[in-house]
Amino acid sequence: MLRSQARLTAIGAYVPEKRLTNADLESMVETSDEWIVQRTGMRERRIAGENEFTSHLCIEAVQSMIDEYGVHVDDVDHVIVATTTPDYAFPSVACQVQNAFGIQAAGALDLNATCAGFTYGLHMANGLISSGLHRKILVIGGETLSKVTDYRDRSTCILFGDGAGAALVEYDPALPSFLGAVTGSDGSGGQHVYRTGLSSVMDDVPLSGEGRMVQNGREVYKWAVRMVPGEIETLLERAALNKQDVDWFVPHSANLRMIESICEKAQMPFEQTLYSVVHYGNTSSASIPLALYDAVKEKRLREGDKVVLFGFGGGLTYCGLALTWGA
Structure with a gap:
């Protein structure tokens, strides 16, 4: 294996304000809090607003990382967004994130590996940095699964929620992650x-x-x-x-x-x-x-x-x- 030259240096996250509890689901389909908790451990999920999409959640997750770690992303040279629920077939969510933060010289792509998307994104970032091709990569996993969930199907509607998380991976041969x-x-x-x-x-x-x-x-x-x-x-x-x-x-x-x-x-x-x-449900990537x-x-x-x-x-x-x- 190529020796890593990359370090994960910061992390951020964001979830929508709206909560969908098990009690809420009881009024929507034939189910119960006891049944859901016994089989899944879930108690609530976060649900994006009508005009809130995956790009919005990803941008907020990056901003939380910036606010909490004091990092900057203007010199990021690649943006990878793992998602199965992009706002559009194209342009990519990664391009929307790049634009939102005014990143001038970055490649941008969306990655679809469903629930393995974030780990695949980190894996790719490590490879790109360790090979010498890039030095600072933004990796994001974001989903608005509520928008593709059938709330008439009690076997699936109890499972899924919305959210996003972001990580910064940087060149650091002395302390690789x-x-x-x-x-x-x-x-x-x-x-x-x-x-x-x-x-x-x-x-x-x-x-x-x-x-x-x-x-x-x-x-x-x-x-x-x-x-x-x-x-x-x-x-x-x-x-x-x-x-x-x-x-x-x-x-x-x-x-x-x-x-x-x-x-x-x-x-x-x-x-x-x-x-x-428990509190976010299955948010995939x-x-x-x-x-x-x-x-x-x-x-x-x-x-x-x-x-x-x-x-x-x-x-x-x-x-x-x-x-x-x-x-």
Whole structure:
């Protein structure tokens, strides 16, 4: 593996003001707070306003990072936004962020790796900086999943929320953050979680949803619980770490019960696991940075801590990273 020359130096986050609680959902579909908490661990989600879109959330997340860390982004030379819910097919959310902050000489692209998007974005940033191609990259994960959620479908509408998180990755050969990475995919499972676009057929199978999120939660759950523990072993081996060295495990916050199962099978202590699912729901590419941001604010996550991030989701795709926390 190419020796890292990159450090994660700052993090920010933003969630919309509107809350959608389990009690609210009880009045919308046939469900209950007890049923939702028992099966998902979720208690509320944040919901973007009618005229609030992914770009707005991403811009606010970057601004929170600037305000809290005193960093500046005018010299950023690349912007990567991980999202499955861009404002438009094009222009990209990354270009909207670039414009909002007046960044003059930056490449900009949107990345779609669903719930693994933020970890893929960090992985790409590390590679671009460590290779010498770039020196300062803005990585953002942002979603407005409420806009593509079918609130008539009680199996999915209880799950998803909106939010964004941003991180700054900079050239720093003396104190690099990135220790190891593992990536992979299984396209044969694509039909288990999807949103239709130009095509409504996959592998000769007609798809439903009409542009809304469709998920076979049972199949995604089984895949994640089967796959993640083994890939964590591979990741730790590549990073030359033992499980005892890991201070915090940060998986994608899809479902608290799924996280508990992954921790049990991977032998990762649940009490050393960071998640955002309880108060934000499943925010896809935003779930990991939201968990990190809250842990920093609560002074649980500190500089020098060893952290394992693991994103996984639609595609099916995944990306795990081992880091020394540098922000």
